[in-house]
Amino acid sequence: MTVMTRPQASIRDQLTDKLFLGMTPGEYIKKQITPFNIVAALILAVGIPITFVRFTQGLAATTNLTDNYPWGLWIGVDVLCGVALAAGGFTLGSAVYLFGMKEYHAIVRPAVLTGLLGYFFVVIGLSFDLGRPWRLPYPMLVSYGTTSVMFLVGWHVALYLSCQFVEFCPAIFEWLGWKTLRKWAVRVTIGATIFGVILSTLHQSALGALFLLTPGKLHPLWYTPFLPIFFLASAIIGGMTMVIFESMFSHRVFSRQIGHHEHENFDRLTLGLGKAAAAALFAYFTLKWIGVAHGQHWDLLNTPLGYWFLVEVIGFVLIPCFIFVWAVRRESAAWVRFAAIYTVIGIILNRVNVSIIAFNWNLPDRYFPKWTEFVVTITIITVGILTFRWIVNRMPVLWEHPDYPSEYERG
Amino acid sequence: MSMTRRDFLGKAGIAGAAALAGSSVAQAQEYFPGWPDRYGVLNDCTLCIGCRRCEEACNRVNGNPPPPIPLEDKSIFNRIRRTDARNFTVVNGFPNPDHDKPLIYVKKQCMHCNEPACASACLVSAFSKTAAGAVLYNSKVCIGCRYCMAACPFYVPSYEYDSPYTPRVVKCTLCYDRITRDGKLPGCVEVCPVEALTFGKRSDLIRIARERIMKNSDKYLDQIYGEHEVGGTSWMYLSPVPFDKIGFRTDLGVTPYPELTRGFLSSVPLVLTLWPVLFTGVYMFSKRREEIAKEGDKPAKRQENKS
Numbered sequence: 001m002t003v004m005t006r007p008q009a010s011i012r013d014q015l016t017d018k019l020f021l022g023m024t025p026g027e028y029i030k031k032q033i034t035p036f037n038i039v040a041a042l043i044l045a046v047g048i049p050i051t052f053v054r055f056t057q058g059l060a061a062t063t064n065l066t067d068n069y070p071w072g073l074w075i076g077v078d079v080l081c082g083v084a085l086a087a088g089g090f091t092l093g094s095a096v097y098l099f100g101m102k103e104y105h106a107i108v109r110p111a112v113l114t115g116l117l118g119y120f121f122v123v124i125g126l127s128f129d130l131g132r133p134w135r136l137p138y139p140m141l142v143s144y145g146t147t148s149v150m151f152l153v154g155w156h157v158a159l160y161l162s163c164q165f166v167e168f169c170p171a172i173f174e175w176l177g178w179k180t181l182r183k184w185a186v187r188v189t190i191g192a193t194i195f196g197v198i199l200s201t202l203h204q205s206a207l208g209a210l211f212l213l214t215p216g217k218l219h220p221l222w223y224t225p226f227l228p229i230f231f232l233a234s235a236i237i238g239g240m241t242m243v244i245f246e247s248m249f250s251h252r253v254f255s256r257q258i259g260h261h262e263h264e265n266f267d268r269l270t271l272g273l274g275k276a277a278a279a280a281l282f283a284y285f286t287l288k289w290i291g292v293a294h295g296q297h298w299d300l301l302n303t304p305l306g307y308w309f310l311v312e313v314i315g316f317v318l319i320p321c322f323i324f325v326w327a328v329r330r331e332s333a334a335w336v337r338f339a340a341i342y343t344v345i346g347i348i349l350n351r352v353n354v355s356i357i358a359f360n361w362n363l364p365d366r367y368f369p370k371w372t373e374f375v376v377t378i379t380i381i382t383v384g385i386l387t388f389r390w391i392v393n394r395m396p397v398l399w400e401h402p403d404y405p406s407e408y409e410r411g
Numbered sequence: 412m413s414m415t416r417r418d419f420l421g422k423a424g425i426a427g428a429a430a431l432a433g434s435s436v437a438q439a440q441e442y443f444p445g446w447p448d449r450y451g452v453l454n455d456c457t458l459c460i461g462c463r464r465c466e467e468a469c470n471r472v473n474g475n476p477p478p479p480i481p482l483e484d485k486s487i488f489n490r491i492r493r494t495d496a497r498n499f500t501v502v503n504g505f506p507n508p509d510h511d512k513p514l515i516y517v518k519k520q521c522m523h524c525n526e527p528a529c530a531s532a533c534l535v536s537a538f539s540k541t542a543a544g545a546v547l548y549n550s551k552v553c554i555g556c557r558y559c560m561a562a563c564p565f566y567v568p569s570y571e572y573d574s575p576y577t578p579r580v581v582k583c584t585l586c587y588d589r590i591t592r593d594g595k596l597p598g599c600v601e602v603c604p605v606e607a608l609t610f611g612k613r614s615d616l617i618r619i620a621r622e623r624i625m626k627n628s629d630k631y632l633d634q635i636y637g638e639h640e641v642g643g644t645s646w647m648y649l650s651p652v653p654f655d656k657i658g659f660r661t662d663l664g665v666t667p668y669p670e671l672t673r674g675f676l677s678s679v680p681l682v683l684t685l686w687p688v689l690f691t692g693v694y695m696f697s698k699r700r701e702e703i704a705k706e707g708d709k710p711a712k713r714q715e716n717k718s
Contacts, residue, residue: 058575067495067569070557098690100697131555131570131578135535143535143552149672150534150558152679190694198686202679209675213532213562216663228675 018175018394040382047379050372054128062372068360069367071129076355078125078377080207081348082118083157084231087239088246089115089164090200097193104269109171109397110250111243113388116164119157121384128376149209156203163199166192174404175395182404204235211354219358221300221309224291227354233284238347240277244270244340253389254398267333274336277343278324285317305361312353316346445525449544450590451613451637451645452600453620454518456657457630458607461488461504461516465599465608469500469520472586472598488514491658494521496569499583500599505657515650517657518599518608521546521567521583522637523645528668529559529568537580544613544645545585553580564641564663585645613645620649642667 020028054062065072088111095101096108127133139145139154167189173182208231215223224230251266292298300306320343327335356367392398466478475497480487488504499521504514527546530538535552538559548568555578560568571578586597590610595601600608609616617638624631636654637647641663648654655661 056575058573058578059570060572061575063572065570065572067493067560068566070560070570094690098694098697100694100701129556131557132553132576133555135552135554138552138554139534143537145534145536147531147669147672147676148534148558149675150532150556152676154534194687194690194694197690198683201686202682206675209672210558210561212671212675213528213558213668215671216564216660217561225674 021393040386043375043379043382047375047382050375051128051379053372054376059129059131062370062376064367064370064373066365066367068363068365069356071355071359072367073356073369073373073377074125074129076352077348078380079122079129080351080355082122082125083204083207084235084238084347084351085242085344086115086118086122087200087204087235088243089113089118089167089239090160090196091236091239092243093167093193094197097190098197103265104272106265107243107247107269109168110247110392111239112164112167113171113391113397114242114246115239116161116168117384117388117391119161119164121380123157123161124383125377125380128380149206149212152206153203153210156199156206160196160199160203163192163196167196171395171397174401177403179403200235201232205229205232207231208354214359217360217362218354219300219305219309219361220295220297221292221306222354222358224295226287226291226294230284230287230291233280233287234347234350237277237280237284237343240273240280241340241343241347244273244277244337245344248337248340250392250398254392270333270336271328271331274324274328274333274339277336277340278321278328281317281321281324281343285313285321288313288317305358308353308357312346312349316342316349320346445643446540446542446544447614449525449542449613449645450585450610451523451544451616451647452585452597453609453611453616453647453649455607455609455623455649456515456517457649457651458605459502459516459518460605460607461485461502461514462604463487463502464602464604465518466498466500466502468598468602469583470498472589473499473584475499488516492519493566494519494569494582496571496573496581499569499581503658508652508656515652515657517648517659519565519567519658520599520646521585522565523583523585524641524668525643525645526641526667526669528562528564528641531669531672532558532562534558541587543585543587543591545587545590546645547584547587548580548582550577550579555580562668564660564668613647616647620647623649639665641665642670 016022016024023031050062059065063072063074092104092108092111096104123136127136130136135142139151140158145151166185169185170182170189173179173185205228208227208229211218211223211227212225247266247270292301301310320339323335323339323342327333327339360367396404463478463482467482469475470477478498491503492498492501494501500518501520502516502518504516507513507515523540523544523546525540527538527540529548530536530540530546533553534556535554537549537553538546539549540546555570557570557580559580560570568580568582570580586595589595589597596610600610609619611619617635620635620638624633624635630651632650632653634654635647635649636659637644642665648659650657653661
């Protein structure tokens, strides 16, 4: 009997330690009553019943989707923006592990975690949108549509999700104290990173390639054979700017977890990322005009949607690019952060333009999301943030685990 | 129909076996002009009187509820409709540019493309272009991503959005079972009182259409819509006026839609094979640079000591 009870007790200790941060369940729950959590609880109080309605009453009850607009907010924002803005993991992973930019190592783990959760919640968002989400594994197991770009997207998102999980495994094993497993996980990190870069190159561009099949529907200023390149380039920008944004956020919220030298270092890293973002934005800006020139659509610029195109390309690509340049020259990390948020909004605008606003531009009927669609999107983002916080509060993401001091020569 | 059902099924079987055995031939991208004896329908818009009995027949054959507004009620032509989950075909009326003449009626349904966008879009191969010409959908594998609907240049497939557990993509099937198994005509063709619809082999239909245009060149526009559009369709139209006046897209081009993504998809194996090599190279470079930097530190310090 004693042999039986001892491990049980240690499991309880472990649970308290790992799950409740060393507090008793009562203390832990009391500590959760914060303004942020109350807002989050209110969002969930609306979002969960609507989730129930979505899966019991169907898409008609919860969306404004029509036969002409088969894709709405959930594809445009939850999936397209979700994937683009989760590119930070692959962008920073390749910078640190492949290009040897070791100084960015401190922010790789939060970036990989953002990427992992980003993709995970993309799949959750997709499950809301799919007519029969329980058939999600079909393209992998049951029926293969090899001529489809969507087939590529499906496979790659699944593989990349696994890849990012492998990349994040060291943090999980450090948290659980599984040393042997951690050693193995660290060894495969470099392989997972290279594989992840390949998968990301392909599926980020594949999301753009999806729209290659819609030449008659997507406005000619947005429809170009370069769509795959546009999506890849803007995803890299989205990844870098989200890393700036997300690290700013983590440094405020989780500041007690971060050592002092990290804080000093942090501004320098932000400036470095800002410099890279400026260069990438300018390249993307040039590419966009090559797209217009290639299709010879200069005349369309002088139409209402043409003005909207200029708003996107000048207002949300060129101007943030200039702000980045200016901020980096002034060595102002604060302005770099501002430009990063600005750019993230620009990427969201681009994805919404391609999938909703400039889509079916020649049809008289327009799509506007139902309120329940917004609620689901907000709910998914909220749950994503809560999950991020739950993990960061427990696992060594923003801080180094004391058992494994700076052994970052693995790359 | 110039071919008996037995003939047709036999040939379809041989073609099917050839398709299975010869998949490597297909991968070599040999020119495939399409199933030789595929069927289609020629829709002569100069003959259609807008009675909408084809709609009624279609809904009956497919087990859909009757068309929403009674057939006699001409107010339905005040607006342009599209196909939806309960109506796989609709007839629209367009004002005749010659104002004295009545509306020009155009029946809309799946065009049954030679190389369908929906089929190339589907990630679970739910769509297939059959040897009989019909583009068919298999709800058993569909996951409901609706990329087919986004891809279709003709705005044809519809979705059962109101079904929570078994939503399907639905559209005209060219009455596949009726034409292949039962030896009948498609429901709409059978019921048409003015023979505006002609069912037959696509190659024959093109000949018939050309003959009509030649004999009545003042009555017809010299174009068969669907002969070349997006690589050709099984459903083809004749019109008295330019097609963009009666609700057709004339800017779709003649490139089959699968071609639009072929370039991208063929770059995938390149990336899959070249990227690992490229990035391993980059990794080796950066590692070597680091090693050199470490070694470089030592002699530099020694020199400092000397001076």
